[in-house]
Amino acid sequence: MNLKDAAAAAGERAGVIWTLDASSDLNANLVRFGTGQGVGEHVNDEVEVIVVGVSGSGIVTVDREEHALSTGMLVFIPKGARRSIVSTSEDFAYLTVHHQRRPLHIGL
Secondary structure, three states, rough: OOOHHHHHHHHOEEEEEEEEEOOOEEEEEEEEEEOOOOOEEEEEEOOOOEEEEOEEEEEEEEEEEEEEEOOOOOEEOOOEEEEEEEEEEOOOEEEEEEEOOOOOOOOO
């Protein structure tokens, strides 16, 4: 699957635009936001998360430390960390990967 093409095809749609359905162990979500949009600060005590930039740019904040995320960059978020994500470009998309848990619902 070409993640960059999938993100571009989503147009202005925000939130989860693709989810991996083929695994019972892993959860992967392609998420897209426009400028200023994102996921508000929260704590996830269930799983560790890997976030990989697919297009555009954004900021991933983990326990008050900001990490720039752009195409090809990776940020690791430990279980129990306070985190948020905000887009700094109109075409920000990223992939999240973690152990299976309840479905992720991000949207506006």
